[in-house]
Amino acid sequence: MTAYEFPGEPGTGSGPAQRPDPAAYDAVVLAGGAARRLGGADKPGVRVGGRALLDRVLAACAGxxxxxxxxxxxxxARPVTWAHEDPPGGGPLAALDAGLRHTTAEHVVVLSADLPFLEERTVDRLLSTLRASAAHGVLLTDPEGRDQPLVAAYAAPRLREVLALLTDRHEGLAGLPLRRLVAELNLTRISDPVASFDCDTWDDIATARARIREHGHVLDEWISAVKDDLGIDLDVDTHLLLDLARDAAHGVDRPAAPLTTFLVGYAAARAGGGPEAVAEAARRAEALAARWAEESAAEDQISGTRPQPDVAPDATPDTRPDAG
Structure with missing residues (x-):
């Protein structure tokens, strides 16, 4: 197992003990399985919108x-702790039990690694619903109303109790289906046909790839992919940057648009980064573009009213050999 340290975890720092953060949560992502319906392909590594399915899920639980x-x-794309079930290939409950052994938070989000449309706001919704209820867990349902226990948030202590109960009852968890877990829990259900969409077949992969390229999705998907690939964990106002690019293109020159947005990003990084630094750099560049456009418009107006000099015909004789 490969492990990475996370700031703030018990045992990784010194000083007085702090009270547990009630908003904190851990995540367990199940990324094993044989992917038989994909012909044995490496499903977590299949790319949708330029990103591996596993990386897309990790982005959704970045908090x-x-x-x-x-x-x-x-x-x-993000640091994680790796775990494996015993025995290997023991199924989802054995995998969940192995993952839970590396968590300490009161609430845990449990996800499969094949959810192309899962977003952080959906994870937040699962958690906020769980915290506001007396349920043991909150899970999504698919368009047919079927439970999706691998797109869910659970109370970790109860989850451990049930897994221990099932282990004693069946002399282990290997091969047990997820419905055995669901049957022992008091659950709240949320319908979300998009976030619950998973990729079991190549047709599902094709559907996910096509949806991402639909108008209205492609820009957000592209920005998310670029941020993930570059290791940028920053939420910025894309509309602000697009407006700046438009003003630079129209008020200055078309190539000014990408160069200006690049310089804004560079300036924001030098100023310490963060959404506020980006917004301030963009504001200043937009004001400059506006001044530039105003000067150009004023100069055009002056040029239109200024008398143009008369240009006399060129009387210089043509001395070329073939001149007529």
């Missing part, structure tokens, strides 16, 4: 204090 992935270690 987790600790993230455990139950699978063989691989390169990922």
């Amino acid at each position: 987790a204090r600790a993230t455990v992935v139950v699978a063989a270690p691989r390169p990922t």
Whole structure:
């Protein structure tokens, strides 16, 4: 198992003990399985919108204090702790039990690694619903109303109790289906046909890739992919930057648009980064573009009213050999 330390975890720092953060949560992502319906392909590594399915799920639970992935270690866009079930290939309950052993938060988000449309706001919704209820867990349902227990938030102590109960009852968790877990829990259900969409077949992969490229999705998907690939964990106002690019293109020159937005990003980084630094740099560049456009418009107006000099015909004789 490969492990990464996370700031603020018990045992990683010194000083007085702090009270547990009630808003903190851990995440367990199940990324094993044989992917038989994909012909045995490496499903977590299949790319949708330029990003591996596993990386897309890890982005959705980026707010987790600790993230455990139950699978063989691989390169990922975010640091995680790796775990594996015993015996290997023991199924989802055995994998969940292995992942939970590396978590300490009161609430845990449990996810499969094949959810292309899962977003952080959905994870937040699961958690906020759980915290506001007496339920043991909150899960999503698919368009047919079927439970999706691997897109859910759970009370970790109760989850451990049930897993221990099932272990004693069945002399282990290997091979047990997820419905055995669901049957023992008091659950709240939320319908979300988009976030609950998972990729079991190549047709599902094709559907996900096509949806991402639809008008209205492609820009957000592209920005998310770029941020993930560059390791940028920053939320910025994309409309602000697009407005700046438009003003630079129209008020200055078309190539000024991408160069100006690049310089704004560079200036924001030098100023310490963060959404506020980006907004301030963009504001200043937009004001400059406006002044530039005003000067150009004023100069055009002056040029239109200024008398133009008369230009006399050129009387210089043509001395070329072939001149007529």
